[in-house]
Each structure stands twice: as structure tokens, then as C-alpha cells.
Amino acid sequence: MTSAVADYRTPRSWLILAAFIVIVVGVGAWIGSLSAPGEWYQSLAKPPFNPPGWVFGPVWFTLYVLIGIAGWRIWMTDRSGTPMKLWVAQMLLNWAWSPVWFIGQMLWGAFAIIIVLLAAIIAFIITARRQDRLASWLFVPYAAWVAFATLLNLSIALLN
Numbered sequence: 797m798t799s800a801v802a803d804y805r806t807p808r809s810w811l812i813l814a815a816f817i818v819i820v821v822g823v824g825a826w827i828g829s830l831s832a833p834g835e836w837y838q839s840l841a842k843p844p845f846n847p848p849g850w851v852f853g854p855v856w857f858t859l860y861v862l863i864g865i866a867g868w869r870i871w872m873t874d875r876s877g878t879p880m881k882l883w884v885a886q887m888l889l890n891w892a893w894s895p896v897w898f899i900g901q902m903l904w905g906a907f908a909i910i911i912v913l914l915a916a917i918i919a920f921i922i923t924a925r926r927q928d929r930l931a932s933w934l935f936v937p938y939a940a941w942v943a944f945a946t947l948l949n950l951s952i953a954l955l956n
Contacts, residue, residue, distance in 0.1 A: 802872040817864035824860045831898035841955040866934040879924040886916035903953035
């Protein structure tokens with residue numbers, strides 16, 4: 797099925813969209829609450845471009861909604877194709893990063909995860925473009941943020 801024939805306006809489609817957004821935002825919020833920054837993170841040396849803590853919540857909420865919408869659109873057109881597999885892979889990597897960083901306190905382990913995450917996001921953008929241009933474009937802000945987060949992760953790891 798291509799996005800040209802996918803019917804995004806049916807009640808079933810809206811329920812699937814709601815499920816994607818609730819799962820992505822909900823799991824992200826749950827993991828975030830389990831691995832909230834604490835004294836250890838506060839004690840780390842950080843680069844001057846480190847954003848204030850209040851920025852992360854609104855940014856991630858917005859990105860998670862976009863990620864959910866993109867996943868829904870790909871699911872509606874091809875559930876077993878490469879873009880959907882990449883979507884699932886990047887989501888698992890995304891959810892793995894915070895526990896490794898904040899709970900495991902493994903700066904370099906988190907860096908390894910975020911490098912693979914960024915590669916999966918870029919691969920999703922490239923492969924999803926053929927199937928659904930909007931889904932692909934919805935990942936561009938996510939790619940930009942994760943690229944920035946990768947630089948931030950590397951900088952903090954090098955400083956500590």
C-alpha cells in the first residue's frame with residue numbers, strides 16, 4: 797500500500813494514531829521519570845552550549861509527537877517494510893539512551909547508543925522518503941536535535 801491509497805481519516809486510523817502517540821510519549825515520559833537527572837548529572841562538567849534543564853521536556857514532548865505521527869503514517873502504508881523496521885529500531889535506541897546515561901552513568905556507552913540512533917534516524921529519513929515524504933520530513937527536527945544531543949553527549953564525556 798502506498799501513502800496515496802492509505803486512508804488516514806477512518807476511525808480505525810485515528811485510533812492507531814492515538815496509540816502511536818500515547819505509546820511513544822508515554823514510554824518516553826515513563827523512562828524519563830525513572831532516569832531523571834540527579835546529583836550525579838548536576839556534578840558533571842558541561843560545555844557552554846548545554847541548554848538549561850527546562851528545555852528538554854518541551855523539546856522531547858514535541859519530538860515524540862512528531863515521531864509518533866511519522867510511525868503511524870509508515871504503519872498505515874507498509875507495516876513490514878524497511879522504514880517501519882528503522883522506526884522501531886530508532887525508538888528502542890531512543891528509549892535505551894536515558895537509562896544508560898542517567899542510571900548507568902556510562903557516558904561512552906550512551907555515546908555509542910546515540911551514534912547508532914542518529915544513523916537509524918537518518919536511514920529512516922532516507923528510506924521513508926520513497927514511501928511517505930511527510931513521515932520523512934517529520935523526522936528532520938528529530939535528526940537535528942539528536943545531532944545536537946550527540947555533540948553534547950560527546951562534549952560531556954570528554955570533559956569528564
